[in-house]
Amino acid sequence: MLSGKIIGRLSMYRRVLGNLCDSKERRLFSHELASLSGVSAAQVRRDIMHIGYSGNPNRGYDVEALLESIGQFIDEPGGHRVALVGAGNLGRAILAYFSGRRPNLSIEAAFDNDPEKYGRVILGYRCYSIVDLEAVISEKNIRSAIITTPASVTQSIADRLVAANIRGLLNFAPVALRVPSHVYVEDIDMTTSLEKVAYFASKTSYTKG
Amino acid sequence: MLSGKIIGRLSMYRRVLGNLCDSKERRLFSHELASLSGVSAAQVRRDIMHIGYSGNPNRGYDVEALLESIGQFIDEPGGHRVALVGAGNLGRAILAYFSGRRPNLSIEAAFDNDPEKYGRVILGYRCYSIVDLEAVISEKNIRSAIITTPASVTQSIADRLVAANIRGLLNFAPVALRVPSHVYVEDIDMTTSLEKVAYFASKTSYTKG
DNA sequence: TAGATTGTTAATCGATTAACAATC
DNA sequence: TAGATTGTTAATCGATTAACAATC
Numbered sequence: 001m002l003s004g005k006i007i008g009r010l011s012m013y014r015r016v017l018g019n020l021c022d023s024k025e026r027r028l029f030s031h032e033l034a035s036l037s038g039v040s041a042a043q044v045r046r047d048i049m050h051i052g053y054s055g056n057p058n059r060g061y062d063v064e065a066l067l068e069s070i071g072q073f074i075d076e077p078g079g080h081r082v083a084l085v086g087a088g089n090l091g092r093a094i095l096a097y098f099s100g101r102r103p104n105l106s107i108e109a110a111f112d113n114d115p116e117k118y119g120r121v122i123l124g125y126r127c128y129s130i131v132d133l134e135a136v137i138s139e140k141n142i143r144s145a146i147i148t149t150p151a152s153v154t155q156s157i158a159d160r161l162v163a164a165n166i167r168g169l170l171n172f173a174p175v176a177l178r179v180p181s182h183v184y185v186e187d188i189d190m191t192t193s194l195e196k197v198a199y200f201a202s203k204t205s206y207t208k209g
Numbered sequence: 210m211l212s213g214k215i216i217g218r219l220s221m222y223r224r225v226l227g228n229l230c231d232s233k234e235r236r237l238f239s240h241e242l243a244s245l246s247g248v249s250a251a252q253v254r255r256d257i258m259h260i261g262y263s264g265n266p267n268r269g270y271d272v273e274a275l276l277e278s279i280g281q282f283i284d285e286p287g288g289h290r291v292a293l294v295g296a297g298n299l300g301r302a303i304l305a306y307f308s309g310r311r312p313n314l315s316i317e318a319a320f321d322n323d324p325e326k327y328g329r330v331i332l333g334y335r336c337y338s339i340v341d342l343e344a345v346i347s348e349k350n351i352r353s354a355i356i357t358t359p360a361s362v363t364q365s366i367a368d369r370l371v372a373a374n375i376r377g378l379l380n381f382a383p384v385a386l387r388v389p390s391h392v393y394v395e396d397i398d399m400t401t402s403l404e405k406v407a408y409f410a411s412k413t414s415y416t417k418g
Numbered sequence: 419t420a421g422a423t424t425g426t427t428a429a430t431c432g433a434t435t436a437a438c439a440a441t442c
Numbered sequence: 443t444a445g446a447t448t449g450t451t452a453a454t455c456g457a458t459t460a461a462c463a464a465t466c
Contacts, residue, residue: 003457007408011401015383029423038385041423042459049425057423057465074404076411082403093302094399101400105407144410146403168410170403174224176247184409186402190303191310192220193395194291194355194379195283198314199216200393201353201377202285212433238447250447251435258449266441266447424465435454441447 004186009047010070012037017067029060075104081141083166085157086148087112087127090172094146095123108140130157134164144168151175213395218256219279221246226276238269284313290350292375294366295357296321296336299381303355304332317349339366346373353377360384 016036020028030048034041048055053069055061084091087110098107110127112118118129128136136142145161147154147169154173161169168184171177174192177185225245229237239257243250257264262278264270293300296319307316319336321327327338337345345351354370356363356378363382370378377393380386383401386394 004405004409005457007405008398008401011404012383012385012398015400031423036385040459042461043457045424046426046458055424057425058421059466060423074408076407080407080411082407089302089305093298096298097399098403102404105403144403144406166410167413168406170399170406174221176221176245182413184406184413186406188397188399188402189217189221190306190379190397191224192217193397194307194314194353195220195311196213196216197353197377197379197393197395198285198289198291199283200213201375202289204376204391204393214433240447249435251437252433254448255434255450264448266449267445268442269447422466424463426461426463428459428461430459431457433454433456435452437452438450440449442445 006047006050007074009037009039009043010051010074012039013044013047014067014070014074017063017070020063021067025063027060027062030055033061071104079104079106081106081108081143083108083137083140083142083145083161084110084125084148085112085130085133085145085161086150087114087117087122088148091146091148092123094148094172095125099124107146108142109136111136133157133160137161137164137166142166144170146170146172148172215256215259216283218246218248218252219260219283221248222253222256223276223279223283226272226279229272230276234272236269236271239264242270280313288313288315290315290317290352292317292346292349292351292354292370293319293334293357294321294339294342294354294370295359296323296326296331297357300355300357301331303357304334308333316355317351318345320345342366342369343373346370346375351375353379355379355381357381 013033016033030044031041034044051069051073053066082105084095084107095107095110107125110122110125111130111133112127113130118127120127143166145166147157149157151173154175155177158169158177158179162179162183171185171187174189179185222242225242239253240250243253260278260282262275291314293304293316304316304319316334319331319334320339320342321336322339327336329336352375354375356366358366360382363384364386367378367386367388371388371392378386380394380396383398388394
């Protein structure tokens with residue numbers, strides 16, 4: 001069974017390898033990639049084995065070829081088109097963040113229900129009325145969506161996205177979405193993450209006195 | 210051993226319970242909380258048992274009392290003070306996002322190295338020069354930090370934060386931070402999350418033809 | 419060759435699920 | 443009581459770590 005964790009690690013390896021490639025590194029060992037990725041060396045070797053690439057004992061892995069293999073394993077041929085729903089503070093920060101970050105992932109449209117926002121171009125991305133969600137997604141052949149709407153409307157937005165044939169959701173709203181099993185949901189819950197940090201930060205300071 | 214996962218689930222339960230409390234619900238069953246949280250009912254029961262609260266067969270859990278128990282388990286008495294390092298697009302969105310969201314977590318300072326940003330009040334939060342990082346953290350007794358700096362400077366910022374006695378980091382930069390074991394790090398890697406969504410979205414569409 | 423690394427299996431670990439007696 | 447739920451243990455599952463033969 002294919003786990004989301006390996007995709008996450010491969011994504012991280014690719015970023016590390018991309019930096020190495022830029023600085024003209026040609027080869028590296030599993031323990032080097034492990035150290036730069038915060039993963040164990042054995043895990044790195046297993047992951048690389050998994051995508052069908054082979055290294056060379058005593059010479060390690062070819063940076064460029066490994067990068068290529070990871071791309072072939074992860075990337076959708078022809079690129080993957082994404083929509084952003086909710087062009088508030090967080091949504092706009094995400095638009096800025098993803099600008100040109102992954103060539104294979106392109107944000108094709110933003111949506112909002114605020115007339116002040118739709119009908120304009122925000123940070124280089126066209127913003128549409130939420131009314132046109134289904135039409136634009138279909139027309140532009142968008143397959144995934146980033147949701148940054150208020151919690152109260154998130155489930156209904158997700159329902160509409162699923163009906164519009166979206167297959168993956170990146171959900172920033174603090175809501176447990178109900179979607180059919182063929183739709184993949186990844187949650188980013190910033191409040192929960194910060195609460196975890198605060199919890200463990202206070203515990204370690206307690207144990208230290 | 211205490212896992213981060215249970216804290217994440219407790220945080221989610223608390224949010225769900227808070228909404229129920231607002232709408233005057235007094236009691237609920239494990240399977241109800243489970244359904245609203247996207248967790249199994251047995252998991253909910255185990256977690257609640259873990260924090261030392263007891264329900265009542267056939268009457269379930271008291272919403273308000275459970276909320277109180279979770280707070281006692283998670284929250285640091287006196288509140289937990291947090292800094293934000295990097296007041297760019299993402300940092301400012303986070304400031305806006307956390308405004309008043311968790312009463313027990315307060316952002317006490319923002320930092321940036323851009324003279325256009327520091328020395329001002331941004332979205333209600335005082336922004337300081339990165340030069341004053343150590344002094345302000347010590348003075349305000351800040352224990353955790355949110356990092357939204359560019360990847361290239363993130364490790365050196367983390368080193369300074371650790372030296373300034375920070376015990377927890379919420380890291381948005383795509384970098385595997387090296388910190389001492391007494392410092393807790395939670396990573397939010399939006400690029401990796403979106404790549405996972407895109408990967409599984411394209412796979413499910415493949416299997417459907 | 420000698421030595422460090424890769425590919426791959428076995429052992430361990432932890433978390434989740436399943437199950438059920440105790441309870442109101 | 444009858445029936446649904448809670449508290450709690452046993453069984454399962456999967457992921458990670460440890461280990462080592464094969465390899466250059």
